[in-house]
Amino acid sequence: xxxxxxxxxxxxxxxxxxxxxxxxxxxxxxxxxxxxxxxxxxxxxxxxxxxxxxxxxxxxxxxxxxxxxxxxxxxxxxxxxxxxxxxxxxxxxxxxxxxxxxxxxxxxxxxxxxxxxxxxxxxxxxxxxxxxxxxxxxxxxxxxxxxxxxxxxxxxxxxx
Ligand code: PNS
Numbered sequence: 001x002x003x004x005x006x007x008x009x010x011x012x013x014x015x016x017x018x019x020x021x022x023x024x025x026x027x028x029x030x031x032x033x034x035x036x037x038x039x040x041x042x043x044x045x046x047x048x049x050x051x052x053x054x055x056x057x058x059x060x061x062x063x064x065x066x067x068x069x070x071x072x073x074x075x076x077x078x079x080x081x082x083x084x085x086x087x088x089x090x091x092x093x094x095x096x097x098x099x100x101x102x103x104x105x106x107x108x109x110x111x112x113x114x115x116x117x118x119x120x121x122x123x124x125x126x127x128x129x130x131x132x133x134x135x136x137x138x139x140x141x142x143x144x145x146x147x148x149x150x151x152x153x154x155x156x157x158x159x160x
Contacts, residue, residue: 003029004085012049018124021062023087024064032065035070050067052149073109133154136154
């Protein structure tokens with residue numbers, strides 16, 4: 001079975017890494033699908049975000065995981081990939097409220113599509129890419145939230 005794990009990954013956090021590892025153990029194939037974010041401006045380029053994920057795959061021997069990118073509707077990408085399973089991580093009740101709507105919209109656009117939710121590990125349930133960027137923009141310590149290589153990339157962007 002093949003699952004799609006979509007996101008902006010701008011940047012990749014320990015929370016994302018935890019979900020990717022767990023999906024790797026559960027599915028035959030995991031497609032990490034990076035949103036190209038044309039109008040939603042991202043801090044990191046698509047190539048930089050791909051590189052962050054590639055390093056994690058290599059370091060952890062995640063042999064079921066592939067990286068792809070998409071723009072437009074996620075359901076169209078899922079159709080191209082021949083997969084009807086999307087995975088998302090859930091941290092807070094607020095995530096659930098938001099994700100529930102998106103999952104229903106997606107299911108109405110693609111009959112039979114299932115969105116599965118993995119509860120974020122409690123150690124990571126407060127970590128978000130936007131929070132990490134905010135801390136980094138004020139030159140704070142981001143080492144509890146992201147891997148060493150992502151930390152270095154953030155420090156490069158914010159010059160500290
Ligand atoms: O990491 P993010 O930013 O929470 O990921 C959000 C993502 C990429 C999963 C979501 O924005 C998405 O699927 N965007 C593509 C457009 C789409 O299909 N939207 C859902 C129907 S409203």
